[in-house]
Amino acid sequence: SQQGEEDPQALSIQEGENATMNCSYKTSINNLQWYRQNSGRGLVHLILIRSNEREKHSGRLRVTLDTSKKSSSLLITASRAADTASYFCAPKAAGNKLTFGGGTRVLVKP
Amino acid sequence: DTEVTQTPKHLVMGMTNKKSLKCEQHMGHRAMYWYKQKAKKPPELMFVYSYEKLSINESVPSRFSPECPNSSLLNLHLHALQPEDSALYLCASSQGAGLAATDTQYFGPGTRLTVL
Numbered sequence: 001s002q003q004g005e006e007d008p009q010a011l012s013i014q015e016g017e018n019a020t021m022n023c024s025y026k027t028s029i030n031n032l033q034w035y036r037q038n039s040g041r042g043l044v045h046l047i048l049i050r051s052n053e054r055e056k057h058s059g060r061l062r063v064t065l066d067t068s069k070k071s072s073s074l075l076i077t078a079s080r081a082a083d084t085a086s087y088f089c090a091p092k093a094a095g096n097k098l099t100f101g102g103g104t105r106v107l108v109k110p
Numbered sequence: 111d112t113e114v115t116q117t118p119k120h121l122v123m124g125m126t127n128k129k130s131l132k133c134e135q136h137m138g139h140r141a142m143y144w145y146k147q148k149a150k151k152p153p154e155l156m157f158v159y160s161y162e163k164l165s166i167n168e169s170v171p172s173r174f175s176p177e178c179p180n181s182s183l184l185n186l187h188l189h190a191l192q193p194e195d196s197a198l199y200l201c202a203s204s205q206g207a208g209l210a211a212t213d214t215q216y217f218g219p220g221t222r223l224t225v226l
Contacts, residue, residue: 100152
């Protein structure tokens with residue numbers, strides 16, 4: 001299964017601190033995607049990293065990918081209260097199917 | 111327009127009711143999806159439509175019936191649901207379809223369904 005497993009399941013930090021979450025998966029992938037979900041709402045795509053990339057940045061987000069270890073990490077720098085959300089990784093092979101990891105619930109305290 | 115819209119936002123129905131969820135996108139995307147999400151769990155894929163044809167059915171019970179009337183619309187018809195079907199139902203779309211679908215998915219805000 002391409003489904004990712006995320007660690008930690010929950011994370012509580014103070015505003016301004018960095019938050020790091022990890023994703024591991026089991027099979028070969030074309031890319032790995034990270035999504036954010038605010039409470040009870042739809043998912044928002046954050047970043048896509050291809051299998052031949054090792055690191056990617058988008059604003060305060062930094063994603064790494066290590067295909068030899070079948071793992072990825074998402075770093076949110078200088079966190080804000082608005083970053084409070086659940087974060088899901090989705091390792092993806094070619095084709096339409098997208099399966100999500102269990103998610104990391106991040107709470108940023110003001 | 112990069113928005114996927116879903117109606118209704120909330121739906122309460124009895125086990126004998128028939129209702130429909132609607133999803134719309136005007137981004138010219140070739141694939142559309144239905145997901146089911148229970149509280150504190152990740153979304154689970156239910157159905158995928160590629161080029162308006164059902165391409166993936168994740169062994170979903172027949173009380174859920176998807177329909178894709180055209181390339182912009184996706185419906186989910188509900189009949190004889192059970193209380194355990196209560197969940198957030200998310201619609202999504204993506205530009206690519208089939209094996210070329212390596213791109214991202216755009217999600218709607220979801221329909222919160224409660225089955226009494």
